[in-house]
Amino acid sequence: MGTRRDGPAVSASPAALADELRRLLVEVTGRADLADLPTDTPLFGAGAGLDSLTGAMLLRRVHREFGVDVAGEDMNLDAMETLGTLAAFIARR
Amino acid sequence: MIKCVVWDIDNTLLDGIYLESTGQPPDPDQELLAVLHTLSGRGILHALATRNPAEAVDYVQRATGVRFAAAECGWDSKADAIGRIADELSLGTDSLAFIDDDMLERAEVAAALPQVLVLTPEDAIQAPDWPDFSPDVVTSEGRRRADMYAARQRRQAEAASFGGSRDEFLRRVGTRIVIGLATQEDLPRLRELSVRTHQLNSADVPLTEQELGTLTGSAEHMLVIVALADDFGDDGLVGGAIVERNGFRPWLVPVVMMSCRALGRGVLDALLAWMCLVAANGGAPELAVPCLVSERNLPMRLALAAAGLRAAGGETSPDGRAIFKRSLEGGLPELPEWVHDATGLR
Numbered sequence: 001m002g003t004r005r006d007g008p009a010v011s012a013s014p015a016a017l018a019d020e021l022r023r024l025l026v027e028v029t030g031r032a033d034l035a036d037l038p039t040d041t042p043l044f045g046a047g048a049g050l051d052s053l054t055g056a057m058l059l060r061r062v063h064r065e066f067g068v069d070v071a072g073e074d075m076n077l078d079a080m081e082t083l084g085t086l087a088a089f090i091a092r093r
Numbered sequence: 094m095i096k097c098v099v100w101d102i103d104n105t106l107l108d109g110i111y112l113e114s115t116g117q118p119p120d121p122d123q124e125l126l127a128v129l130h131t132l133s134g135r136g137i138l139h140a141l142a143t144r145n146p147a148e149a150v151d152y153v154q155r156a157t158g159v160r161f162a163a164a165e166c167g168w169d170s171k172a173d174a175i176g177r178i179a180d181e182l183s184l185g186t187d188s189l190a191f192i193d194d195d196m197l198e199r200a201e202v203a204a205a206l207p208q209v210l211v212l213t214p215e216d217a218i219q220a221p222d223w224p225d226f227s228p229d230v231v232t233s234e235g236r237r238r239a240d241m242y243a244a245r246q247r248r249q250a251e252a253a254s255f256g257g258s259r260d261e262f263l264r265r266v267g268t269r270i271v272i273g274l275a276t277q278e279d280l281p282r283l284r285e286l287s288v289r290t291h292q293l294n295s296a297d298v299p300l301t302e303q304e305l306g307t308l309t310g311s312a313e314h315m316l317v318i319v320a321l322a323d324d325f326g327d328d329g330l331v332g333g334a335i336v337e338r339n340g341f342r343p344w345l346v347p348v349v350m351m352s353c354r355a356l357g358r359g360v361l362d363a364l365l366a367w368m369c370l371v372a373a374n375g376g377a378p379e380l381a382v383p384c385l386v387s388e389r390n391l392p393m394r395l396a397l398a399a400a401g402l403r404a405a406g407g408e409t410s411p412d413g414r415a416i417f418k419r420s421l422e423g424g425l426p427e428l429p430e431w432v433h434d435a436t437g438l439r
Contacts, residue, residue, distance in 0.1 A: 030204065031256055044399035049258035052392035052399065053357035056197055057204075059391065064168055071391045075415060076405075077398040 017066075017087040021058075024065070025050075025083075028057040039084035048083075055080060062086075068093045095210060095225050096184055097138040097162065098217075099175055100129075101193035102145055102153055105214050111149045118149075121157050124218045125192075129159050131221045135228075138162040138182065142174040142191070171198050172205035190225075192217045196292050196353040196392075207249035210242060213353070215289070244326035245354075251325075263359050263431060267324040270363045273435035275316040275333070280305045282330045283318065286350050293361070293393055294350040295384040296414070313338055315371075315438075319364050321355050331355035332364055336372070343379035343418065344372040349393070356392060359429065365400035366426035370439045373421040381418040383410035400426060 012020070018039050025034045025048065034048060041047040043055070050058065059070050059080075068090045070079050079089035103110045106129070109119030121129075129139060140163040141150055150164040163181045165174035171193070179186050187208035193199050194214050203211045212220060220226055222235035225242075248266065255262050275283060280302040287300040308316040319332035332351035338344055346368060351361055365382075372380045382402055384393060394417075401424070402417035410416055428434070 028201075028204075029259075030253060031258065033256075044395075049260060050399075051259050051357060051359070052361055052396040053197075053200055054259070055395040055399075056392045057201060060197055071388060071394070075386055075394075076403045077394060078403075080395065080398060 012091070014084070014087040014091045017090055018083050020065070021062070021083055021087055021090075024058055024061045028054050028061065037083055039087070040082050042082060043080050043086070050080075062090065066090050066093075094188060094227060095137060095190045096188040097140055097178070097182060097190075098132060099140045099142050099178055099189055099191045099209075100125075101171075101191075101195070101198065102141060102143040102149055104194045105192060106141075106153060106157070111145050111152070118152050118156075121153070122214070125214060126157055128217055128221055129157055132226060133159055135226070137226065140164060140178045140182070141166075142171050142178065142193075144168060170201055170205070172202045175202060175206060175209060190217075190220070196356060199353075200357065203245075203249050204253060207246055207253045210246065212242075241326060248323070248325040259357070259359070260429065263323075263429070268359060268431045269322045270360055270432045271320045271435050272364065272367050272432065273318050273320070275305070275309055275318045277306065277309065279316075279318050279330060280309075283316070283333045286330075286333055286352060287348070290350045290352060292389045293353055293356065294348070294390070295346070295382060295393060296348045296350075296412075297385055297390075298348070300348070308335060315436075317364070317368070317436075319351070319355075319360055321358060321360055323358075328352075328354060332360050334364060334368065336368060338372075338375055339377065341376045341378070343381050344368075344375070344377040346380065346382040349382060349384075359431075361393070361396040362399060362426075363428060363432045365396060365402070366428055367432065367434065367439060369400065369419070369421060369425055370428065371436075373425055374439060377421055379418055379420055381416050383412075383414035383416050386415050 022035050022037055037048055043050045063069050079086050100106045106121055106125055107119040108122045111118050139159055139161050141161050142165045147166050163178045186206050190210040191202050192212050199211045222228055222232050223239040224231045225239055252262055283305050284302050291297055308314045315336040317334040318330055321328040321331045334346055335348045336346050369380055397417045401419045404415040404417045408416045
């Protein structure tokens with residue numbers, strides 16, 4: 001466990017961010033098929049099949065690579081609804 | 094056989110966080126310091142993988158009196174750091190152990206490098222007795238723990254090469270989750286879970302066997318236990334919960350807790366889904382789960398969110414936890430076929 005770095009400011013478009021998030025999703029789940037995940041598919045459950053572990057790993061990577069602490073800023077984690085909502089949340093920060 | 098142990102620094106080798114100290118950095122953890130020296134005495138190497146600046150490495154070498162054969166400082170993944178350490182020391186990753194207090198760091202390394210023996214600091218204190226660390230005498234407990242970790246590594250290797258969804262994997266490896274009600278003999282393990290599961294515990298309050306025992310005899314409460322097994326091994330009792338049955342008023346879940354060893358294996362999802370179904374069957378309009386909100390219990394909040402629970406309007410419990418809740422009218426979660434209800438309540 002270490003202290004957090006302040007990441008680079010986010011200036012990318014939601015579409016470019018969604019692509020970056022797909023890359024991270026593939027890495028944390030080991031599932032190549034998620035490289036084509038639509039932006040409106042639910043991340044949890046039958047959709048992308050994220051669970052509490054892979055979801056937490058994804059948010060940690062987001063924190064490290066984009067400097068956005070989704071878990072700290074969104075108590076209900078509504079940003080984790082879909083890839084699109086997550087990209088939009090990061091783009092607004 | 095383990096030839097090199099890769100250590101995290103903050104809250105692992107050091108009894109605190111290096112950069113958060115004012116003045117003198119934290120001292121080494123005394124139990125882990127003893128492990129460090131024991132293993133050095135057997136010719137096992139040590140390395141560091143940390144998110145701290147390089148000065149922390151100098152400090153740890155001075156404070157422990159141990160020379161580290163390699164050190165990686167930085168913000169990329171610890172799996173990559175461990176890969177570089179293996180290259181630098183010309184060791185296979187199957188001869189490395191990794192010790193970190195952070196369950197997500199452990200999960201990342203275990204997923205990317207399934208051959209690495211990944212341990213919590215608590216495990217590491219026992220590890221010198223395990224055959225992997227070549228002690229003179231292997232105790233039967235040491236043998237049992239080593240077998241358990243070997244099973245976990247086989248599961249990780251299978252998961253790493255699987256490529257399908259989590260649910261497909263759980264089905265493929267014969268996952269069996271059994272949800273039941275606690276009896277007297279489950280109380281010591283439940284007490285232990287309440288003391289040890291800080292990261293996956295909605296309350297993080299230690300419970301005594303006596304407190305737990307009164308719940309088993311209470312008509313208004315359910316003391317729920319969850320057991321986990323698959324084709325690789327039997328993990329036994331890995332989770333528990335206390336449910337307050339409130340008839341046709343909202344049901345309350347004062348405690349949900351799970352061993353981090355069960356993370357990623359569908360246990361929290363199953364337990365939350367089961368509680369929704371049982372409460373709905375009992376006539377509850379709503380299920381409420383007060384939960385601490387911290388960086389460390391993020392997986393717990395994600396599981397609550399995935400089960401449809403939300404903390405609306407900043408409502409908190411008397412002890413300051415955020416109250417996550419969901420309606421039980423319609424759209425209830427389903428239990429996968431590998432979850433068995435031993436209570437007959439759903």
